[in-house]
Amino acid sequence: MSDDAGPAGRLRDGVPLREAVGTASPADWVRLDAEVRTPAWRTANRLPTREELRGLPAGPLSDAAESRVALAPCHPDGRVREAALARVTGAPGLRPLLVVRCADWVTPVRDRARALLGETAGPQLAPLAPLILLLSRRDRGGFALRLLEGALRQGAARNVEALLADEDRAVRRLAYRIAVDRQLLTPAELARTAATASGDTSIQTLCADAALAGAGEDDYDAVVAPLLASRSPQVRSAGVTGLRRTGRHREAIAFLADRSALVRACARYVVRQGGTDPLPLYRSMCADPTRHPPAAAGLGECGSRADVDTLWHLTGHQLPAVRAHAVSALCTLDAVRPDRLRPLLDDLSAVVVRAAARALQPHAATLDTDLLRAGLAPDRARPTRIAARRLLEAQERALARGARPGP
Numbered sequence: 204m205s206d207d208a209g210p211a212g213r214l215r216d217g218v219p220l221r222e223a224v225g226t227a228s229p230a231d232w233v234r235l236d237a238e239v240r241t242p243a244w245r246t247a248n249r250l251p252t253r254e255e256l257r258g259l260p261a262g263p264l265s266d267a268a269e270s271r272v273a274l275a276p277c278h279p280d281g282r283v284r285e286a287a288l289a290r291v292t293g294a295p296g297l298r299p300l301l302v303v304r305c306a307d308w309v310t311p312v313r314d315r316a317r318a319l320l321g322e323t324a325g326p327q328l329a330p331l332a333p334l335i336l337l338l339s340r341r342d343r344g345g346f347a348l349r350l351l352e353g354a355l356r357q358g359a360a361r362n363v364e365a366l367l368a369d370e371d372r373a374v375r376r377l378a379y380r381i382a383v384d385r386q387l388l389t390p391a392e393l394a395r396t397a398a399t400a401s402g403d404t405s406i407q408t409l410c411a412d413a414a415l416a417g418a419g420e421d422d423y424d425a426v427v428a429p430l431l432a433s434r435s436p437q438v439r440s441a442g443v444t445g446l447r448r449t450g451r452h453r454e455a456i457a458f459l460a461d462r463s464a465l466v467r468a469c470a471r472y473v474v475r476q477g478g479t480d481p482l483p484l485y486r487s488m489c490a491d492p493t494r495h496p497p498a499a500a501g502l503g504e505c506g507s508r509a510d511v512d513t514l515w516h517l518t519g520h521q522l523p524a525v526r527a528h529a530v531s532a533l534c535t536l537d538a539v540r541p542d543r544l545r546p547l548l549d550d551l552s553a554v555v556v557r558a559a560a561r562a563l564q565p566h567a568a569t570l571d572t573d574l575l576r577a578g579l580a581p582d583r584a585r586p587t588r589i590a591a592r593r594l595l596e597a598q599e600r601a602l603a604r605g606a607r608p609g610p
Contacts, residue, residue: 211238214273215248219266220296229334232299239277251275253286264294276300281309292319302334306343317346325354329362333371355381379406383413390417391425398433411441423449436463443469452477460488460495467501489513496524503532511538523552530558541566553586560590567597
């Protein structure tokens, strides 16, 4: 057997189905279907016939017979595919091929597969969820998905709960949507999921919103607190919104200087709803921003031209985070002065250099070309070289549009 043989080649060589096809991998079933129908593959290999399928003994299939039968539902001839479906139904390991054939391009094959899959119980459909969701992207792939959703919405709760930790992200998302709709999880459970489901913003947002919608006034510790402690900005912002619902407006002040602009915006809203103007609070924080470096960014987001001098002063602060946030705030207030900001391209902090480069991007045409080229020298820090190159490229684009260059 060739080392690079796909699922079809392994089945041809008699490898048991559970080893030949990654039974937990929906992509392997799709690949098997595609391989068997490849002209070169079917020319070089003998595929099962209807006569061969009819000649198989009734009852469970041997490993060799199961491997052979697995090729039949993928046969280029629709009559063979249709004849194979009856044997597939009686072999649980081959049930994924029923799902594949539910999206068949031949109507009799498709209708037969759908009728047989429709007889499958909910607990047997749940393990097929990754393949069903993958094939639902096809033109005729919606039937199996509707069948699965119906089984999960109407069947035992354990069928849904079994999919909440599935390795397939699309399956997890479907399971959580149904669990929320069926109210299978408490607000506290939803909040914990939102706070810990790192890397999946969709699930985090769904669970955070559902947790708050189902929470009562006395659910702060169980619901709002976990949301506020999350590393996700979307979840923290939901938690800040929850402070308003529980009447704890003043506790949102602690999030005015959050590292996320989204959370800062929510905090300002909640603080205002509680009757407090956040601007004086930002100005107070920026008098000594060491404890709250993002306060500089927040000042730019709700401040005025009267705060520009304060922000320019903060561009020289000892903490790189404060300098970077101050530069961003100047951009927000449209108060960038290229000549005054350009020296920050040589800042010792890469974060500050990147912030300065972003701020100078719209002003690239006004920058001194020779000074930018000097920033490309090998002895300059790497962040400075990168910033200089990007600004020179921006300057070239601006000149191509007819802008006047700097001195």
